[in-house]
Amino acid sequence: MPPRGADAHPRGPVRACAHAALTSERTFARRFRAVTGTTPxxxxxxxxxxxxxxxxxxxxxxxxxxxxxxxxxxxxxxxxxxxxxxxxxxxxxxxxxxxx
The missing domain is CATH 1.10.10.60 (Homeodomain-like)
Structure with a gap:
C-alpha cells in the first residue's frame, strides 16, 4: 500500500513501485531513467x-x-x-x- 499522500507528490508512487520491484527508491529511479529516458x-x-x-x-x-x-x-x-x-x-x- 502506498504511503499517505502518494497522489500529492510523485515520490509516493516511486516508493510504492520500488517496494513492488523489491529494490530501493534510488535503484528504481536509476533503472526507470535508463529505460524511459526521464525521471519518475x-x-x-x-x-x-x-x-x-x-x-x-x-x-x-x-x-x-x-x-x-x-x-x-x-x-x-x-x-x-x-x-x-x-x-x-x-x-x-x-x-x-x-x-x-
Whole structure:
C-alpha cells in the first residue's frame, strides 16, 4: 500500500513501485531513467499534463476541477505546468483544441 499522500507528490508512487520491484527508491529511479529516458517524477508530471489536456479538450469541467482530476491539486500548479511545458495557459489550450 502506498504511503499517505502518494497522489500529492510523485515520490509516493516511486516508493510504492520500488517496494513492488523489491529494490530501493534510488535503484528504481536509476533503472526507470535508463529505460524511459526521464525521471519518475517527470514522467508522472507528463502523464498528469496529458490527462489534463484530454479533459480540457473533451469536457466542460472548470479549470479547478481539471487540476484536481489530473492530480495537480491546485489550479496554480496546473497553470505552471502548462506554461513551462506547453507555453500556454489551460484556458487558451482549451479554446484552441476543444473538440467541436
Amino acid at each position: 517524477a517527470a514522467w508522472v508530471a507528463r502523464m498528469r499534463l496529458a490527462h489534463a489536456q484530454r479533459l480540457l479538450e473533451s469536457s466542460d469541467l472548470a479549470i479547478e476541477e481539471v487540476a484536481r482530476e489530473a492530480g495537480f491539486g491546485e489550479p496554480a500548479v496546473l497553470r505552471q505546468h502548462f506554461a513551462r511545458t506547453l507555453g500556454t495557459s489551460p484556458r487558451a489550450y482549451r479554446e484552441r483544441f476543444r473538440a467541436a
